[in-house]
């Protein structure tokens with residue numbers, strides 16, 4: 001089962017090892033899930049051979065998965081010593097990441113209000129409607145669904161704003177993965193869902209200034225929801 005980055009969780013592999021065709025994707029998904037659930041704690045060594053043995057695969061797909069996790073910012077390579085999971089974002093890193101988001105996402109939401117095609121407006125409204133009555137729990141699966149919804153909504157707005165350079169810069173931050181590691185034990189809250197609905201209302205009514213302002217408000221609130229969960233830095 002191939003999972004996108006907005007939903008990086010795979011089921012643990014079945015006993016007896018995995019087919020070679022599925023190995024790379026599943027090892028990645030398995031390790032990503034273990035890191036996001038903090039089953040492999042922050043700043044911990046990842047023993048390549050131990051992972052390979054426990055999954056019934058060779059070291060090669062484990063190394064490939066770790067290289068991909070490094071580009072996600074979930075592990076770093078240690079010189080001649082394998083890999084280590086990264087620390088959770090501290091408060092300074094959250095502030096800096098959200099400052100970047102506050103530069104590009106209100107601007108993009110305003111552009112989306114101006115430029116979105118009817119199909120893009122429909123996709124945005126569908127994303128809001130699909131989550132409007134969904135339960136928002138604090139368990140891992142609920143939070144995974146919520147985080148995936150949040151990632152999809154922000155990606156749809158960026159796509160509708162029509163600037164691929166900005167979209168790629170946003171994707172490279174992997175902000176949803178990092179927020180997920182910090183926040184999944186906390187309640188996601190209906191506040192986020194309401195803030196998203198306000199942004200989309202402004203985009204659908206072609207209100208450029210209102211869409212930008214609503215996105216700025218949402219980002220300020222989401223930053224303030226995360227900061228108390230992070231270490232000082």
Ligand SMILES: [Zn+2]
Pocket residue numbers: 150153154192196218222
């Ligand atoms: Zn959001």
